[in-house]
Amino acid sequence: MEKKICTICQKNKPLSDYGISRGRTTPTGRKAACRKCTNERATELRNARVIIGLCRHCTRPKSKNTILCDTCKTNQKATRTRLKVEVFNAYGGCVCQCCGETTLEFLSIDHINGDGAKHRKSLSKTNNYGQAIYGWLKRNKYPKGFRVLCMNCNFALGKFGYCPHKLKNTEYSRPSLDGGYNPAESVLVTENQGSVFIDGDKVF
Numbered sequence: 001m002e003k004k005i006c007t008i009c010q011k012n013k014p015l016s017d018y019g020i021s022r023g024r025t026t027p028t029g030r031k032a033a034c035r036k037c038t039n040e041r042a043t044e045l046r047n048a049r050v051i052i053g054l055c056r057h058c059t060r061p062k063s064k065n066t067i068l069c070d071t072c073k074t075n076q077k078a079t080r081t082r083l084k085v086e087v088f089n090a091y092g093g094c095v096c097q098c099c100g101e102t103t104l105e106f107l108s109i110d111h112i113n114g115d116g117a118k119h120r121k122s123l124s125k126t127n128n129y130g131q132a133i134y135g136w137l138k139r140n141k142y143p144k145g146f147r148v149l150c151m152n153c154n155f156a157l158g159k160f161g162y163c164p165h166k167l168k169n170t171e172y173s174r175p176s177l178d179g180g181y182n183p184a185e186s187v188l189v190t191e192n193q194g195s196v197f198i199d200g201d202k203v204f
């Protein structure tokens with residue numbers, strides 16, 4: 001395996017650890033610094049831009065209370081929405097799998113077995129897991145075990161271990177409006193009991 005030394009970390013690494021050199025041609029066709037170092041440099045540069053009041057993505061002045069300029073913020077929002085819709089579509093469409101809610105703002109991805117916390121750990125490099133999960137699902141070709149739920153159904157499942165939409169006669173008592181309990185109704189869905197996860201983020 002062909003190797004070369006990174007000009008920044010000085011480590012001897014395989015060529016595949018280096019990005020393809022565009023523009024300037026190098027003997028190996030690869031960049032002088034390894035991917036890890038190149039990425040770290042880029043992150044440092046972006047962070048430095050924010051400190052002096054510029055947008056993290058471009059060189060326009062950043063807007064208040066954000067690290068981006070208005071243009072980049074709008075673009076980022078649109079990109080995130082597009083990705084979200086793409087992921088929802090891969091899991092049966094922009095519709096709650098329990099109640100049929102279709103309002104996009106109410107929908108999120110639910111980890112069917114409720115192991116959002118465990119999954120979050122494996123994605124811990126990013127601090128914004130709620131966003132990261134969409135990219136992760138796409139990169140991993142939409143693995144099984146996830147579904148689209150609205151906030152109501154997600155919340156009920158997490159909080160009570162069932163969604164009231166799925167209850168049918170017997171066994172389970174539900175609170176009623178007069179402060180008492182409705183006669184027993186059976187629970188069809190018992191998942192996620194104990195905590196509420198929205199996009200894998202524990203919210204309750």
Ligand SMILES: [Zn+2]
Nearest residue numbers: 006009034037
């Ligand atoms: Zn390096």
Ligand SMILES: [Zn+2]
Nearest residue numbers: 055058069072
């Ligand atoms: Zn910008």
Ligand SMILES: [Zn+2]
Nearest residue numbers: 096099150153
């Ligand atoms: Zn729902």
Ligand SMILES: [Zn+2]
Nearest residue numbers: 098153163165
């Ligand atoms: Zn429901």
